[in-house]
Amino acid sequence: MSSIFSLRPVIAALMLALPSTAFADSLAVSPTRLTVPAPAQATTMTIKAEGKGQAVVQIRVMAWKKGSDPSDLKATKMVQVSPPAAKLGNRQELTLRIVRTSNKAVRGTECYRVLIDRLPAKSKDPQAVKLQIRQSVPLCFES
Template structure:
């Protein structure tokens, strides 16, 4: 099974039924942490689902997929290498529930392997069909299973620009053994002047994969400049050196 993966951690899913009503509160389901890492010695990790509504219960479903990238596109595939438990949850008002992320096989070799846990808020059983517009949440939480051995993991990014007519994209390849989470992409020109290009989370480049992101049309790529970004949550910015052939 394959399904496309939206890059955002949190998605709002709109379920439309007949009638008109105000949207139900969609912020009551909370998931933490925002990512899970399993080392060689860990067979399981934890997610916490919390219902912050003080009056109303909710239902949710959890599923886990192998996460890959193919030709610049995110892919999710069914897997038996990891599991989540329990798959169906009912949370009373103010209640929280532990979700276990379980590695069912041996750790990978050479490089980390990535998965995604999808947490879907389900329509309430007591919601009438004609309740109108209902907003439901989906969380997509990265899970990284680290390989066996003591060799330090690291990302190795190669970046270049790709032009298609007037559209310019940043292409990033990762030849390392660790994912690279790219955030706060900024262009710094030859004078040191800075311009934010893509704020917040830009996306991930998994080991051995290549991703591309379209840049805003007003991005001015000038001689002598370079991109900087925050990688894997580090406070210090990293320079993304551009391949001269792709400038």
């Protein structure tokens, strides 16, 4: 048991020795759930980049059935988001405008998912790990 505790300083020193690029940048999204009551047809959402580098994001809206698997999505033109893509600097905020473009009245609840993809940054190291981070936010229009 005492040998485990003696390794703590070594592990802490190794973690501090890692290059700062090993720690991920983050992307904050607010709100994390959107409900739009009738007769409104639009709402907004804010995304904020945190970290040292530039964040490149792509935003899309997909049709979704409430209560089903969040990854069971279908392409739609019923809801549009603006802007659909952006570059954000450190601590920069972006307000997204989300608009339901259908002229048909909502009956009950009509749900979608707002997908925010943070695209991997370009790296000069060909062996660097590149991750695409996705946040999926439920959006429901209600009658």
